[in-house]
Amino acid sequence: MDARNKLWNRLIHISQQVNSPWLVGGDFNCIISTFEKSGGRTPNRMLVNDAWFNHFLLTFVTHLSLAGSDHRPILISITSTDNYSSPLPFRYLNMWAAHPSYSNYIVDLWKGVSHPDPLVQLSLLQIKIAKALRGWSWNTFGNVNATVQKAEDEVKALENGGQLGIEEEKKLLIAQNNLLSVIDYQEKFLKQKATMNIFTDGDRNTRFFHAYIKYKRKCNTIQDIQNANGQWLHNNNDITNDVISTLRHEKAHFMAELNYTAGLKLTDIPTEKEIWNAINSIDNSKSTSPDGFTAEFYKKS
Template sequence: MASLGYFLDFNHYASNANQGGKLWVFWNIPNIFEILRCTTQTVSGWFKWDVHRVFVTFVYAKCSYVDRRELWHDIEEWTDLDQPWLVLGDFNVIRRYSERVGGNPQPFISTLEFNDCIDRCGLLETSSSGQRMSWYNGHGGVSRSWAKLDRVLMNNFFASLFPSAHFNYLSRKSSDHCPMVVCYDQLPISYGPSPFHFLNMWCSHDGFIMCVKEAWNQQDAVSGLLKLSVRLKRTKIALRAWNKNVFGRVDVNIRALEERLDFLESQLQSGFSEEIEDDFVATKTEIEIWEKREASRLGQIAKKNWLTEGDQNSKFFHSTINQRRNKGHINKMVLADRRVLNTAEEVHEEAVVFFRNFLSDVSAVEHCDFSRLIEKKISNEENLWL
């Protein structure tokens, strides 16, 4: 095997052959793999590259579900590891019946024990691309079968450190299994303007309505829904500037007022002054106003978080949610004419062109009168004002 490593251009290797296994791990400097333990079905150790350090368990499972029980026990021994952990390889068992096509069904107990091991270890399924099934028996006719026997699992520490981690099933060549390549991408840089958030505490300020009126009532050269869009955008810009000038950092304002209150209180303790007394009462009242605004802001944020997260607050839950969110990133888009858009800017520009052409095609628009179907919610005067 040392000669095979040399042939593959790897100068370091490890194996569980002495334990009766069939696993071989190859690596090159400057990458480092420190073996911690070998069993008949696993090779475990620390894999180090750049500044990263990840505990990896390589798996080559037995074919019998009875023999695999030893594997599940070996994996579960690392459950309390508070470090990034990756478990990958050929598990020789599926997690659900949809992961097998053709052939004889596996015993239900084998799938149940595999899933129980994953749950007890708090492992997550890493997303994959490429082939849907990783193993093919090479038979012909009705005895041909496929199954997803190879996979990559990770704990929540790994998912937090590498939120974009995924693996690819490459094409099968001489083996009946698909090679797997684990990789992680740089998360895409945020594109476009930041979303506008309305803060309820603004309504408690006397200048809020005036700020909105000044922005809304300016004359516009456009009409219809475009006029509404222009006014909404202008009001949003005005409110952002107004919020920065009037509220600034609420917590900083409260801290400054508290320091002033302590100073005035010390002056009153030295000697009574009606002017200082009035200033003290006014400052105290102002602090109460600002604290109510801060409570309103924090309460709004808390409600928003609860609506999106519910009462689930475990690390495992958040790791799972992060994996789902990361799948929503669009790295590229393939159009019907086979053109490929590789950046967010290209996707944006193509969307603008598409909707400009779509909305300007008068022949494709059918004009219908829906006035009898729509109930009036505002008066004609209110409509003209808007």
């Protein structure tokens, strides 16, 4: 146990001293859960730091079959993010509603679009608002993390400026209030991107949020799938075509759901109270459809 503690303490020390990307792997003789303790063996594993994921997010580890040893060989695959590049979909950020100018800005955006079909009108409004909010967000918030750093530097510069007179005290107070505001925006931004709902009040562990966001991005990436014939597909186009083909030929799997929903009278026009109750029942950070607008958008806009 002492030797193991020394090893982990040494790794912690190294991780704090090395800022560049690093990866280390092997038999650390430890398990995360009892599930990993299979057949008296502990799995080999790989450890990386934040800098590694910043450069090589799509790093995957495969434990190969046993061959002449009681340890499984480890295969590390580093996939270029270029293979997964695509236009970023619109995502409404709840921090926008906290800005003083948001309410007046969004009111004007709801105007100027009309269509006899209300669903089409809503869709056209969503397209218009999404495009406008992208530009407004960048002009108003910019890079959230960089804005926080800039505000912190401004406060430090004023605090280290020596003797403060009345005017300097006013400037420092304004800078501190601005820092608190941008920190609040950053917290809302990171919490939503991390898609986490439970936090300790006052928690501002941004490093944790960044790490969790990277973890979620990695988990949301499909590296390979096994098709109906047992063949593993690794190419993005092959995966896409197989999914489309499967859905086209498996309509029978959805018949039970179709029969159930047919009896729910979903074509009946809901009352305003029913609509409002449905919206309020949704978590603020959740989207009801792929359009990217969260429930908070409809509650506050």
